Amino acid sequence: MISQDTAALIGAQINRELYSGYFYLGLSAQAEIANLKGAASWFMAKHSEEMAHAMKMYRYLLDQDAPLRLETIAAPPPESGSVLQMFEATLAHEREVTSAINDLVDHALSEKDHATGIFLHWFVTEQIEEEATVNDILGRLRLFGEKSEGLLMIDNELGQKAKQMAQSAAVDSAAGAG
Ligand SMILES: [Fe+2]
Ligand SMILES: [Fe+2]
Numbered sequence: 541m542i543s544q545d546t547a548a549l550i551g552a553q554i555n556r557e558l559y560s561g562y563f564y565l566g567l568s569a570q571a572e573i574a575n576l577k578g579a580a581s582w583f584m585a586k587h588s589e590e591m592a593h594a595m596k597m598y599r600y601l602l603d604q605d606a607p608l609r610l611e612t613i614a615a616p617p618p619e620s621g622s623v624l625q626m627f628e629a630t631l632a633h634e635r636e637v638t639s640a641i642n643d644l645v646d647h648a649l650s651e652k653d654h655a656t657g658i659f660l661h662w663f664v665t666e667q668i669e670e671e672a673t674v675n676d677i678l679g680r681l682r683l684f685g686e687k688s689e690g691l692l693m694i695d696n697e698l699g700q701k702a703k704q705m706a707q708s709a710a711v712d713s714a715a716g717a718g
Contacts, residue, residue, distance in 0.1 A: 542653055546651060560586075560637060563617075565584070568583035637667060638671065644663075
């Protein structure tokens, strides 16, 4: 059993994860409209990942017999501009999520709630990986992305990465970890 406060904070994080999914869905549409099929697939794969994050937390609350309140999900920003700006927005967004997860861990530790602390470890590690991946993409976009050939190359790479993400999500869900 976890405290009401912790349940409410995890509930707020479920909302943030669902918003993240919505945020990436919006970017996927923008990328597709800009004919960046690889980037569109990458953002769509991120959308699925974020929905899975929300569901992990949803499952945790129900398994802990904790109250669950689903709140309104905010609309994502309407336009991000260039693909570089899309990934800059992505990094800024993921940094905010990282800080929210850190606050959640702080709260769990302050309550000596080790179950929640252990549960949140997965998210702490996930955020490191997410920020690193986006930093890497941003670095390549800054180097090559403004020119059409470079942009085409990066878009192809993003399409490949999206396929890998879909495969590893399928393996996770087959193992019951998704
Ligand atoms: Fe997430
Ligand atoms: Fe994320």
